[in-house]
Amino acid sequence: xxxxxxxxxxxxxxxxxxxxxxxxxxxxxxxxxxxxxxxxxxxxxxxxxxxxxxxxxxxxxxxxxxxxxxxxxxxxxxxxxxxxxxxxxxxxxxxxxxxxxxxxxxxxxxxxxxxxxxxxxxxxxxxxxxxxxxxxxxxxxxxxxxxxxxxxxxxxxxxxxxxxxxxxxxxxxxxxxxxxxxxxxxxxxxxxxxxxxxxxxxxxxxxxxxxxxxxxxxxxxxxxxxxxxxxxxxxxxxxxxxxxxxxxxxxxxxxxxxxxxxxxxxxxxxxxxxxxxxxxxxxxxxx
Amino acid sequence: xxxxxxxxxxxxxxxxxxxxxxxxxxxxxxxxxxxxxxxxxxxxxxxxxxxxxxxxxxxxxxxxxxxxxxxxxxxxxxxxxxxxxxxxxxxxxxxxxxxxxxxxxxxxxxxxxxxxxxxxxxxxxxxxxxxxxxxxxxxxxxxxxxxxxxxxxxxxxxxxxxxxxxxxxxxxxxxxxxxxxxxxxxxxxxxxxxxxxxxxxxxxxxxxxxxxxxxxxxxxxxxxxxxxxxxxxxxxxxxxxxxx
Numbered sequence: 358x359x360x361x362x363x364x365x366x367x368x369x370x371x372x373x374x375x376x377x378x379x380x381x382x383x384x385x386x387x388x389x390x391x392x393x394x395x396x397x398x399x400x401x402x403x404x405x406x407x408x409x410x411x412x413x414x415x416x417x418x419x420x421x422x423x424x425x426x427x428x429x430x431x432x433x434x435x436x437x438x439x440x441x442x443x444x445x446x447x448x449x450x451x452x453x454x455x456x457x458x459x460x461x462x463x464x465x466x467x468x469x470x471x472x473x474x475x476x477x478x479x480x481x482x483x484x485x486x487x488x489x490x491x492x493x494x495x496x497x498x499x500x501x502x503x504x505x506x507x508x509x510x511x512x513x514x515x516x517x518x519x520x521x522x523x524x525x526x527x528x529x530x531x532x533x534x535x536x537x538x539x540x541x542x543x544x545x546x547x548x549x550x551x552x553x554x555x556x557x558x559x560x561x562x563x564x565x566x567x568x569x570x571x572x573x574x575x576x577x578x579x580x581x582x583x584x585x586x587x588x589x590x591x592x593x594x595x596x597x598x599x600x601x602x603x604x605x606x607x608x609x610x611x612x613x614x615x616x617x618x619x620x621x622x623x624x625x626x627x628x629x630x631x632x633x634x635x636x637x638x639x640x641x642x643x644x
Numbered sequence: 645x646x647x648x649x650x651x652x653x654x655x656x657x658x659x660x661x662x663x664x665x666x667x668x669x670x671x672x673x674x675x676x677x678x679x680x681x682x683x684x685x686x687x688x689x690x691x692x693x694x695x696x697x698x699x700x701x702x703x704x705x706x707x708x709x710x711x712x713x714x715x716x717x718x719x720x721x722x723x724x725x726x727x728x729x730x731x732x733x734x735x736x737x738x739x740x741x742x743x744x745x746x747x748x749x750x751x752x753x754x755x756x757x758x759x760x761x762x763x764x765x766x767x768x769x770x771x772x773x774x775x776x777x778x779x780x781x782x783x784x785x786x787x788x789x790x791x792x793x794x795x796x797x798x799x800x801x802x803x804x805x806x807x808x809x810x811x812x813x814x815x816x817x818x819x820x821x822x823x824x825x826x827x828x829x830x831x832x833x834x835x836x837x838x839x840x841x842x843x844x845x846x847x848x849x850x851x852x853x854x855x856x857x858x859x860x861x862x863x864x865x866x867x868x869x870x871x872x873x874x875x876x877x878x879x880x881x882x883x884x885x886x887x888x
Contacts, residue, residue, distance in 0.1 A: 401690050
């Protein structure tokens with residue numbers, strides 16, 4: 358496949374460094390959305406295991422323009438100079454990147470792709486910009502649900518150490534159940550690396566509003582949850598249970614992948630997710 | 645800062661050129677190519693190499709860092725890559741930097757596998773490379789390969805190139821054979837050569853060259869599940885200071 362990637366410096370200061378992978382078959386690409394891949398954490402734009410490069414090149418081969426870029430202060434992009442708070446700065450970065458793509462390449466519609474923090478940024482941004490028509494969210498942040506805890510502790514119950522803790526009355530299940538019943542200390546403190554802050558009413562409301570807004574502006578969603586993120590999510594419908602007020606309808610394709618790690622490290626996992634995104638784009642997003 | 649593609653149509657390489665701050669000393673053009681490590685180490689070390697470039701710029705040094713063919717944003721896939729090709733890429737980067745800065749000679753800074761490749765190129769291009777920094781270089785390709793292949797699954801049947809998957813990166817049989825035979829040259833290196841070690845332990849000697857131990861976390865290993873490595877400030881400062 359012949360790809361001819363180009364550097365595009367984006368934003369009013371040209372401080373955001375992006376790589377454009379033009380559609381190999383340009384015919385039809387004008388009607389298709391441009392796919393923009395966001396950073397995962399502080400890994401630069403090539404992505405974990407170079408996945409973003411692989412994805413962009415595969416999509417270009419399918420007739421999509423694809424772009425990967427670094428948010429301010431990550432990878433090769435310069436830090437912002439306007440003192441915006443972190444999330445506000447990130448949202449401004451995305452807007453500036455899309456503005457540049459619209460002004461210089463004529464891109465009118467976009468699909469945002471994000472893994473982990475990138476997924477969160479994508480969904481939070483989407484409801485604020487009608488140019489975004491689709492979201493690929495790989496392991497987005499989802500608050501814990503009662504079923505999550507049932508799954509979680511059912512699995513842990515098979516471990517000897519867990520039985521020992523129950524015998525000693527220290528098992529986190531009791532603490533968690535106690536909290537769910539309205540009492541007891543924050544059970545999540547006992548959990549290794551759990552993102553307890555996602556379970557606060559404020560965090561839930563913030564994420565719920567983000568999904569509602571993204572849904573209301575007509576976005577299509579592909580959400581893939583990986584089993585390795587068991588401390589965050591552990592079943593397919595957790596997204597629906599966490600946000601029952603969001604009427605996803607048939608615009609959501611929701612998947613839970615067993616035996617898959619968070620960054621799709623094996624070539625097979627990576628190939629599978631790249632292919633799934635390609636197929637979903639062609640099927641879900643009207644040309 | 646100038647991110648750009650260079651090289652040939654068949655071998656387009658992504659690079660970032662950052663000019664050195666004008667210095668009063670008038671020491672002439674000094675220009676350095678940064679040679680990255682490979683695989684997960686490359687991803688982890690990206691922040692540190694960018695930061696090192698900034699420190700070198702402040703010291704008045706022009707810097708080009710780039711991705712080898714089949715890595716990062718450069719064209720190609722891993723199974724199309726070879727160590728011989730990556731050494732050629734370093735040479736292409738040297739020529740690019742000389743063209744864009746009018747530098748008569750350039751320096752190389754190489755981290756891990758990038759150090760080993762940089763030393764081999766420096767040995768070959770003695771007229772063009774007058775200074776070399778080897779930062780925790782891979783001393784023995786054989787030992788490095790052995791390390792890479794611990795728990796590395798064989799690549800799935802049906803995937804071309806054979807070999808193994810090394811933490812998400814394909815390492816084909818051909819490149820594995822190159823690594824097996826790779827040795828750090830210890831002779832005919834530039835007179836100005838600095839070897840920096842940031843990892844603890846005895847380390848292997850490098851000919852007659854003194855090895856400086858500098859306190860710091862490895863830049864190429866993951867730091868706190870962030871997906872990126874630590875930025876070992878003292879190591880970066882030492883390397884930049886050496887150039888000042």
